[in-house]
Amino acid sequence: MTTLRLRVAAAFAITACLVAGCSSSSDSGDTGGEAGGTYTIWDPYPQFDGSSDWVKLLTRCGTDAGVTVERTGYDTTDLTSKALLAAQQGNSPDVLIVDNPVVSTLADAGVLTTTDELKVDTSAIEPNLLAAGQIGGEAYGIPIGANTLALYYNKAVLDKAGVDPAAIKDWAALTAALEKVKASGKKGITFSAIGTEEGSFQFLPWFWGSGANLTQLDSAQGIAALELWNGWVKSGYAPNSVLNNTQTTSWQEFATGDFAFSENGTWQLANAKKTGFEYGIIPIPSQAGGTAPAPTGGEFVTAPVQAETGRYAVTEKLIGCLTSADNAYTTDTTLSYIAATEAVQQKQVAANEELKVWVDAVKAAKGRTSDDLGTKYPKISQPMWTAFQTALSGSASPADALKTAQTTAAAATK
Amino acid sequence: MTAASASQGRRRAAHDRAASPRRAPHxxxxxxxxxxxxxxxxxxxxxxxxxxxxxxxxxxxxxxxxxxxxxxxxxxxxxxLEGYRAVIEQQMPYLGTSLIVGLGTVALTLVLSAPAGFALAKLRPKGGGALSFVLLIAQMIPGIIMAMGFYAIYLRLGVLNTVPGLILADSTIAVPFGVLIFTAFMSGIPDELINAALIDGATRWRTFVSVILPVSRNAIVTVSLFAFLWAWSDFVFASTLDGGGDAQPITLGIYQYIGNNNQQWNAIMATAVVASIPATLLLIIAQRYVAAGVTAGAVKD
Amino acid sequence: MAHDVMTRVPASAPADVGARSPRRRKGRHWTAWAFLAPVVVYLVAFYAYPLYRNLDLSLRHYTVRSFVQGDAPFSGLDNYRTVFADPTFGPALLHTLVFTFVSIAFQFAIGLALAVFFAQNFRLSATLRALFLVPWLLPLIVSASTWTWMLNSDSGIVNTALELIHVDPVNWLTSPDWALTSVIIANIWIGIPFNLVVLYSGLQAIPADVYEAAAIDGATGWQRFWRITFPLLRPVSAITLLLGLVYTLKVFDIIWIMTKGGPADASTTFATWSYRLSFGNLLPEFGPGAAVGNLLIIMALFFGLLYIRFQRRQA
Known part of the structure; x- marks a missing residue:
């Protein structure tokens, strides 16, 4: 195998010479450990280019640590497999910023160092946020910030229907409100029930809000949650397009001004101001009343394992710089996230009163991989999204769909 | 065209065309x-x-x-016009990269496939048939599988996120196609032309360069166009092998508007509109040559 | 175009160029391979290794951990067994076949009809034919998203149009009965330009005097098409269909962008399934993903051999 690889590599090199000219040496991927040197950072923010605050921050942190930072922004859905492939080839970046449910997968693969190994201080981080990156008592990264879900509402639509948003404290009240909205000629609620992790993310507040647990998808509570969604779609309170909606699509629907509610995230705040109508935000109600736990979104700053452990000292400085109070404040403002530490959260609320409801929502939120689910979560999430897709498209009843999902999930997590 | 009637028909078509080149059959x-x-x-x-x-x-x-x-x-x-404003401000470097990648792919594809086409069409070595079949099969490997394999190789060689790396990967879409096209076109060149050159003492390489290539203008245009279009619209290789770095093609430039939670659809669509303008112009200009090239290739004595 | 290629290369008789003596033939042989060397090296470097890796991935038991550490145990055909036993297998196979054959049938029929139409020179015909190729220039993520937009159940233009003519709206992308149809429609749209180009060039090669003779015999337009155009176009058609098949089997992006293979598995094909296993989940399953990918290659190989047989019979 090695000889084959060598031969292939040689053949490759010859051909590469044809194109690039043999004199040109490789200019990337070299993570040699000389002092100073180049440190690589991968993040899932391709929307930020070299002129953005985010990239400037990375460069500054590198300069402070006395090294050059080479930053790459990848599409978030590609980043997991890319990080795994890179680790397999012994070419992991020094700092990797990934979506929080991925942390446990990468940790399980042995790709990430623990925060203890790296001597990073996590004491100030809110425990419910840190939990998404903890497996077996070890933390594998630091949240850069957090976001979660709540219900945006359109004031004019609710006024016309005679609904008081402050009175919506449980599912029954919400469904009743949707009925009134429909009767007044407007549309009820829009969300994203797409067959990907994004859909699971949106389903979880209802699932958890019923008291259901991810280890038992077809419990009576779980079925009640799916029946809630299913009832809305069947009664026309929610559009059929939710089945194919991403969170952006569902936001666009809300932005038309026709919908009363939209289940959406912290990151839409900036867009909400652009809609041109008055809006408000309420927490997602649970079945019995009160605020339902919504899943935490947002990325973790992690440090992949390196062959040369000498690099960790600088990596620690970089991570410390990225997550320091001042920088976290800037970053979370740019991303429209809520900070992961109490102190910075207060600073955010002081600067913008509107964030209060979101800070509360983040405090009540829960990591998807928490409860020590870790890498079991993806194996449960996929059957779960298949279940709500099956039920909402009318192929099976909510109970049957969840029963099938539970069988699949149980077999996969055994 | 193994059917006798067809090849005979072709031959006649050649004469017919010579007499009235712009005449359509119907x-x-x-x-x-x-x-x-x-x-x-x-x-x-x-x-x-x-x-x-x-x-x-x-x-x-x-x-x-x-x-x-x-x-x-x-x-x-x-x-x-918000979308277009964003695109004009941000996408021009990506368009430039796409152009370089497209042209690079064309060059590499031509360099590799033209000599091979000549060998298969005119020198007919033992094993040539088998090679043609391999080329046919090579087109069947899904891009995503290729990309995964490439990733490992590229990482090791340090050509990940480089323009030459992407050109190399993109050319794998076009090279098998190019070889097969050149083979077809060059078999249409009369043997007498080559023999005359050989008798004059030219080497085969010299014959290829100064006799075959000049008369294969149409084939070159056809292969170039397809290589360019494939490289221009490639997404799988670009996202797997050139997802980072400074030089990204326009298909990835779109990702500026696809955040991890949010997508700016008017800018995404505007990017596509802007990106397709140079390619459309190229297509309309090349259209005449392509039609001519394809016909000339199909018609041979 | 491509038609000549495939037909000629395996089947042609060696018309020799300067190969009168055995020595010269041997010399020519070596020169030929010298010309071919770059492509052979290229094939080995770029096709052999990805193929080998994909085979290796499909024959080992990979967890995320062993994928990274590289110590995955050899598991023989276990991944293939997993894939065969998966409840997705049956529907995915069926959808792959339906998607491929229906797409090709329509792409080909429409492409041929348009090729015949555009072959009659009329004002603007060349320009319009060029414009038909525009869909080819768009990144797939954009063209597929545009279809998603148009087929949206609630705010899509297609359903709005249906409403105007008093037809009930259809849940194009979200109903299990329609999702596959919708992605097929979009795929047909994308495939028409390719078929048009190849078949048009094939038509150009049919000599006008054949038609003139037929016209003298008093053949109608329809008869001319069936008796002359279609038979003479058969070799071109064969290669168009084969290339169409290869390209269609590989399609995953259109489906992935439009429906993610859903709702549930209603529009999952082998290509999207393979992608979902390897990349579409938080926890990648490279082994089964590679196995599904290899099944696709085997399918393509099967049709390739079928084509070669057809070719031999023709000869």
């Missing part, structure tokens, strides 16, 4: 009304075909708040 004396009717029908078909393209332009001009309006707006009357 052209018959037809009334002016009939001509107009056909043009009208053609316009109608084209309109139906291009309706999705129109819709893309429509979305690119739509304001965020109207994107999911029900019923949808047929005309972007109350539109916005």
């Amino acid at each position: 052209a018959r004396p037809a009334g002016r009304t009939k001509q107009h009717l056909k043009t009208a029908l053609g316009l109608f078909f084209t309109a139906v075909m291009l309706f999705p393209v129109y819709w893309m332009i429509n979305v690119s001009l739509t304001k965020d708040t109207d994107m999911r309006a029900d019923p949808p707006r047929l005309l972007p009357l109350d539109g916005t």
